[in-house]
Amino acid sequence: MVLVAHGSRDPRAAEATRALARAVSAARPGVDVWPSWLDHTEPGPTEVLRALAVAGHRRAVLVPLLLTAAYHRRVDIPAAVAAATRSGPPLAVRVTDVLGPADGSVDAALLAGLRRRLGEVCPGRFDALVLAAAGTRDARARGSVGRVADALGVEFGVPCRVSYASAAPPGAGVAVSRLRAAGARRVAVAGYFLAPGLFHDAVAESARAAGAVAVSAPLTDAPEVADLVLRRVDDRSGRVVAPAG
Template identity: 45%
Template sequence: MTAPALIALAHGSRDPRSKATIEALVAETRLMRPDLRIEVAFLDHVRPSFETTVNKLVRAKFEEIVVVPLLLSEAFHAKVDVPEVIAAATASHPGLRIRATKVLGLEHAFLEVLDKRLREALSAARVRELDALVLAAAGSSDPLANQAVARLARVWGAHHKLPVTAAFASTTPPATGEAVRAFRAEGRRHVAVASMFLAPGFLPDRAAELAIEAGAVAVSEPLGADPEVARTILARYAVGAVELVPV
């Protein structure tokens, strides 16, 4: 019996760095499971669309698909966009079974990737001392999604025994610049910012710009095509594939 195909479904961005990063992440995932059919799709801005990728798999005679949303929060895109495109694809292909997993989310294992990216940024900036941290994320109109970021920030800060604040790149306060300035107002002069984003784009760039303007000593790159993220994609797939098995 053929295993279900895996679609790694990203939001999409007009920034070409974002698409390149997502494609590199999917390539990393394929290396770990060469036996699986793994495809990429995007909700908006770039190709291939979800519809295009589903049609491709249907032509290849796949009858079951597991969709792993490459999203870090259970917010609007996860609750609205993903179900909508899956419903449309299911309606277009009678008999096709599609199962969406939960999003990548804010796994504690991602803190190891965050630390790796931050060490790279600190090394590049020749910074050896820190007295505060800011965890920068996209932010959401959903307060529960923002609370999840704040909880992860507390875990991260406790691990490093440093004060930490969650900051957001969208409309939710505080912005990264505000968070850095608040720490500096307390007398802390070595504030670093870690980017809890999956790939480069407008929001992480804006968060970094505001942080540097406010006096941050370093800002890390997004998580990117890290093996830990790829392993999480496959863990989500495994659960989704089991859920497709008839009871």
């Protein structure tokens, strides 16, 4: 099993990916779990897949540690798999769906992980929520973030609005301010991130400056996320299989 994260210059992000790989390995004994990154951190998925083929493996499952099916899932990951399988020993690679909504539905494990992180920082009541994501220019990907926000709002019985750290408005501070202006007294922010880094830091700073009562940590290696990874591995619908050899 190969996990593929976005990658970041922030060393905390790489450590979060390694911690998730350890959690997935512990939950599925006997299966080798390898972390990889598309940028900033080595090894990349192409290098890991090639190494597995040379070591004698003939099949691998690649799990994109992404919360939206945007550019990295549509372009970067298929390119990495194609490069790995173009030459050398044959290796069949199945690429799973991303961890965020891929078919319109929001996985219960994802909601449970977000609920866990919120409970860690805001055990009391709040009357509105902001789901703070990294951001994307892909309208379909933003739609998937909106579905998570809707599901999270239903889960807690409060209004839940989306914000983005980049690429699209509104920012977290703006979203918090709008909810407060509409009458919400206690606004909490759910960090829709898999790993810490500059984006999550910026979200936390702007949300707190706007009056948020709490900002949850990234999902990292929460047990629910490890479970979600295994759900993706076990779900063989809509898979993409790279040609062997």
